[in-house]
Amino acid sequence: MDFSGTIDFRPKLISALKNYNMERLRTDVTAGIVVGIVALPLAIAFGIASGVSPSIGLITAIIGGFLVSALGGNSVQIGGPTGAFIVIVYNIIAQFGLQGLAIATLMAGLILVALGLFRLGTIIKFIPYPIVVGFTAGIALTIFSTQINDFLGLGLRDIPSEFLPKWGMYLRSIGNIDIATSATAIISLLIIIFTPKISKKLPGALIAIVLVTAGAYLASIFLPGFSVETIGDRFGTMNTDIPAPHGFRIDMATINMLLPSAFTIAMLGAIESLLSATVADGVTGSRTNSNTELIGQGVANIVVPFFGGIPVTGAIARTMTNITNGGRTPVAGIVHALVLLLIFLFAMPLINYIPMACLAAVLVVVAYNMSGWRTIVGIFHAPKSDISVLMVTFLLTVIFDLTIAIEIGLLLAVVLFMRRVMENTEIKVYSEQLDVAEGTDLSQHEMLDVAPGVSIYEIDGPFFFGIATKFDEMMRSTLGSKPLVRIIRMRKVAFIDATALHNLELLIKSSQSEGIHIVLSGVRPAVSETLMHAGIDRLVGADHICDHISKAVVMANRIATKQS
Numbered sequence: 001m002d003f004s005g006t007i008d009f010r011p012k013l014i015s016a017l018k019n020y021n022m023e024r025l026r027t028d029v030t031a032g033i034v035v036g037i038v039a040l041p042l043a044i045a046f047g048i049a050s051g052v053s054p055s056i057g058l059i060t061a062i063i064g065g066f067l068v069s070a071l072g073g074n075s076v077q078i079g080g081p082t083g084a085f086i087v088i089v090y091n092i093i094a095q096f097g098l099q100g101l102a103i104a105t106l107m108a109g110l111i112l113v114a115l116g117l118f119r120l121g122t123i124i125k126f127i128p129y130p131i132v133v134g135f136t137a138g139i140a141l142t143i144f145s146t147q148i149n150d151f152l153g154l155g156l157r158d159i160p161s162e163f164l165p166k167w168g169m170y171l172r173s174i175g176n177i178d179i180a181t182s183a184t185a186i187i188s189l190l191i192i193i194f195t196p197k198i199s200k201k202l203p204g205a206l207i208a209i210v211l212v213t214a215g216a217y218l219a220s221i222f223l224p225g226f227s228v229e230t231i232g233d234r235f236g237t238m239n240t241d242i243p244a245p246h247g248f249r250i251d252m253a254t255i256n257m258l259l260p261s262a263f264t265i266a267m268l269g270a271i272e273s274l275l276s277a278t279v280a281d282g283v284t285g286s287r288t289n290s291n292t293e294l295i296g297q298g299v300a301n302i303v304v305p306f307f308g309g310i311p312v313t314g315a316i317a318r319t320m321t322n323i324t325n326g327g328r329t330p331v332a333g334i335v336h337a338l339v340l341l342l343i344f345l346f347a348m349p350l351i352n353y354i355p356m357a358c359l360a361a362v363l364v365v366v367a368y369n370m371s372g373w374r375t376i377v378g379i380f381h382a383p384k385s386d387i388s389v390l391m392v393t394f395l396l397t398v399i400f401d402l403t404i405a406i407e408i409g410l411l412l413a414v415v416l417f418m419r420r421v422m423e424n425t426e427i428k429v430y431s432e433q434l435d436v437a438e439g440t441d442l443s444q445h446e447m448l449d450v451a452p453g454v455s456i457y458e459i460d461g462p463f464f465f466g467i468a469t470k471f472d473e474m475m476r477s478t479l480g481s482k483p484l485v486r487i488i489r490m491r492k493v494a495f496i497d498a499t500a501l502h503n504l505e506l507l508i509k510s511s512q513s514e515g516i517h518i519v520l521s522g523v524r525p526a527v528s529e530t531l532m533h534a535g536i537d538r539l540v541g542a543d544h545i546c547d548h549i550s551k552a553v554v555m556a557n558r559i560a561t562k563q564s
Contacts, residue, residue: 002126006026006123007359008116008289008292009116009291009292009295010073010115010290010292010455011070011071011072011073011292011296011330011331012072012073012075012289012292012329012330013069013070013071013329013331013334015154016075016245016329016330016529017329017331017361018043018467019264020329024102024328025330025331027082027326027328027332028327028328028329028331028332029324029331029332029335030325030326031321031322031323031326031327031332031335031336032322032324032327032331032332032333032334032335032336032338033076033335033336033339033436034203034321034322034332034530035207035302035318035321035325035327035332035336035339036335036336036337036338036339036340036343037060037203037339038203038206038317038318039065039078039080039236039315039318039336039340039343040058040206040340040472041203041205041206041208041209041359041362042080042081042205042315042317042318042362042366043057043058043060043061043080043081043340044057044058044231044351044354044359045057045080045205045359045362045366046082046083046086046310046363046364047060047081048084048231048334048348048356048359049083049086049090049143049147049363049483050081050086050089050090050093050144050310050358050482051054051089051090051093051094052089052093052098052308052310053238054231054235054351055236055238055239055344055348056098056237056308056310057081057310058313058340058343058344059242059243059304059307059308059309059344059547060080060081060304060309060310060312061081061337061340062337062341062344063300063303063304063307063309063337064079064080064081064300064301064303064309064312064388065078065079065080065312065333065340065433066333066337066338067079067229067230067296067299067300067303067312067334067335068080068273068296068297068300068312068314068328068333069332069333069336069337070170070296070298070330070333070334071193071290071292071295071296071300072292072293072296072297073121073132073277073288073289073290073292073293073294073295073296073316073331074276074278074281074286074288074289074293074314074514075280075284075286075328076284076286076319076322076323076327076328076329076330076333077273077276077277077288077293077314077319077330077333078278078314078318078321078322079273079297079300079312079313079314079315079333080313080315080318081310081311081312082272082310082313082315083139083140083143083363083366083367083370084136084139084272084311084370085265085268085269085310085311086139086142086146086312087139087142087143087310087401087402088145088261088264088265088268088401088402088403089101089310089311090146090161091161091217091401091402092104092258094258094263095161096258096346097259097313098308099248100254100257100258100277101256101262101305101310102305103226103248103250103254103258103262103305103309104258104261104262104265105301105304105305105311106301106302106308107204107258107259107262107266107306107398108262108263108265108266108269108305108311109266109297109298109299109300109302109305110298110299110302110303111298111477112266112269112270112294112295112297112298112301113262113294113295113298113299113302114298115270115291115297115298116290116293116294116298117157117291117295119291119463120291120294121274121289121290121291121292121293121294123201124267124271124290124291124294125272125418126273126413126551127322127410128378128386128389128412128413128416129379129386130382130386130387130389130390130393131389131390131393131410131412131413131531132271132557133232133375133379133390134370134389134391134392134393134394134397134405134409135393135394135396135402135405135406135409136203136342136370136371136372137370137371137373137376137390137397137399138393138394138396138397138398138402138405138410139370139397139438140368140370140371140372141163141371141398142163142365142397142398143363143366143367143370144363144368145163145166145167145171145187146166146363146518147360147367148170148362149170149401149514150181150185150229150356150357150359150360151181151182151185151360151361151364152177152178152180152181152185152356153176153179153180153181153182153185153228153229153291153357154170154173154174154176154177154178155176155178156169156170156176157215158175158258161188161376161552163398163399164399167182177230180226180228181229181355181357181460183214183373184216184228184263184355184357184358185357185360185361185364186214186356186361187212188206188208188209188212188357188358188361188362189208189361189364189365190209190364190532191204191207191208191211191212192204192205192207192208192361192362193365195207195208200324200537201324202313204365205362205365208358208361209354209362209419209473210363211355212355212358212430213350213355213358215352216230216353216355216358217353217400218230223235224249224290227287228355228356228357229354229355229356229357230353230354230355230356231351231353231356232353233356235352237349237352237367238348238351238352240344240345240346240348240349242307242309242344243307245296245306245307246306246307246308247306247307259409260403262401262506263401263407264402264403264406264407265267265301265311267298267410268313268402268406269301269313270294270297271311272313272314272316272529273293273294273297273313273314273383274288274290274293274294274370275314275316275364276313276314276315276316276319277290277314277319279319279320280319280320280323281318283320283323284323284328288446288501290419292409293314295444297312297313297314298516299550308476311518312457317369317546318336318505322336323441332462334486342403356499367402370510373500376390382519385416389409389416390410392408392412393405393408393409393412394410396409396521412445419465421461421462421464421467422467422470425459425460425461425467425470426458426460427457427458427467427470427471427474428457428458428460428462429456429457429458429474430450430455430456430457430458431450431454431455433455434447434448434450434456434549434553436467448549448553450556450557451560452551453483453484453485453560454484454485454487454556454557454560454564455483455485455486455555456486456487456489456553457471457474457486457487457488457489458488458489458491458492459471459489459490459492459493460492461492461493462493462494462495463490463493463495463496463497463500463517463527464496464499464500467500467519471500471503482514482516483516483519483558484516484559484560484563485516485517485518485519485554485556486513486516486517486560487520487521487549487553488504488518488520488554489518489520489521489522489525489549489552490520490521490522490523490524490527491521491522491524491549492522492524493523493524493527494524494527495527496527496529496530496531501530501531501536504536505534505536505539506558508536508539508540509539517544517556517559518540518544519544519546519552519556520540520544520545520546520552521546521548521549521551521552522546522547522548522549523545523546524550525549528545545557
């Protein structure tokens with residue numbers, strides 16, 4: 001993390017175009033066309049599942065996908081609407097309407113840009129894996145739950161957004177299953193599952209939509225009584241014009257109300273896009289500029305709300321499709337956005353005939369792929385703390401909502417980090433003799449004799465508030481021994497925080513009131529500067545701060561000998 005220096009914004013598109021050639025253009029165009037075709041059914045499905053129209057899903061994929069590729073820090077990242085946002089977007093629309101969603105998305109974009117400008121891109125990667133797996137699995141189950149109505153043709157309206165009431169309504173309506181709708185969904189599901197077994201390059205979701213839409217249309221003509229709900233039935237005829245940008249009114253009350261939702265969108269977008277970029281780096285051998293990627297994602301989320309779009313992030317499945325089809329520069333992502341634009345302008349009337357049950361099958365497969373059940377099984381062989389974190393995050397996501405899950409998940413991440421640092425930070429106590437080479441790579445050992453009345457305490461790790469409390473408790477437990485001199489060895493202390501400074505000041509004052517000298521040893525330059533700003537050097541005496549343990553022991557032995 002670095003708050004100084006120039007802005008770390010270097011889009012990959014700029015460097016990619018420096019040595020661009022026709023061969024690279026050919027492979028990028030091919031990959032972009034394939035990814036655009038694959039993205040089409042997903043953009044439509046994610047838009048509908050999020051509570052907006054199919055055209056909004058496509059507009060988001062077009063504008064967001066273009067900006068992520070043009071401004072992002074990864075060469076092959078494909079941006080657009082993703083399944084991870086379905087739950088949070090649906091809930092925001094239910095509570096605050098489409099304008100509330102637009103404002104929350106805009107605020108999330110600003111947060112993402114700020115994260116990138118302050119070079120916090122690498123920090124996001126340190127969120128513990130069980131937390132990511134927990135809320136991803138929770139999102140998957142929630143997405144699956146939202147598709148039961150369309151998959152089975154229950155014909156329900158005003159379905160509760162909460163998980164338990166929703167399933168209660170499903171169970172009460174189980175007798176209303178529509179055979180034609182269920183058959184359409186099952187056939188779509190089977191096509192999606194078995195298409196990759198024929199060829200992994202064939203987009204199963206798109207083939208299912210084409211075949212099932214054609215089949216359902218013909219069945220409605222030749223089979224009396226056959227009817228399944230389509231996109232056109234639910235949303236009416238959709239406009240094929242790109243909407244003109246529009247504004248919205250924002251005040252402090254609105255900002256305060258939507259800030260938690262905006263924070264959730266930003267954190268989820270940052271995590272998902274950087275995870276996608278990390279996976280892509282592992283396959284291509286490239287290196288993502290995390291800060292640039294966050295700025296690019298942020299700009300995309302700032303722009304799309306003005307066109308009615310929903311949140312944008314990097315999509316792992318579409319990014320991997322881009323890679324496997326030869327895409328290696330952001331040009332492929334730009335081509336993918338142009339392909340979707342052409343479909344939007346010239347093929348939207350055909351989208352009206354797609355059965356809702358077919359899209360439900362597409363999202364059921366998306367939910368299954370998101371669930372990561374194999375990963376969950378693997379984590380159940382991990383330490384109990386990791387299992388607990390996974391389950392807590394999963395249950396919070398499912399039973400409550402994603403905002404609470406991410407906030408508590410991030411809090412758990414911080415607590416786990418501090419706990420592990422504390423577990424790995426030791427406070428050692430020495431008396432009588434000290435081996436200077438202990439804890440180093442030195443092969444030559446130097447033994448220092450420690451005079452009676454001298455105690456040495458070594459802090460092996462960062463000296464922050466958690467360790468400060470632990471150190472304070474150790475000091476209190478040894479007060480009865482009352483040495484003449486206490487040496488605090490700090491050679492392995494990389495930083496010290498305000499709590500540790502306060503505890504150290506109290507220790508020095510209480511020791512001095514009892515006639516006990518304090519000597520600090522092995523203080524690093526950065527820590528020494530902090531101690532000086534806090535006035536510790538004046539309190540303990542500048543000569544009592546030594547740069548090496550041998551000097552500190554000589555001083556302490558001399559003081560102890562004089563006072564004994």
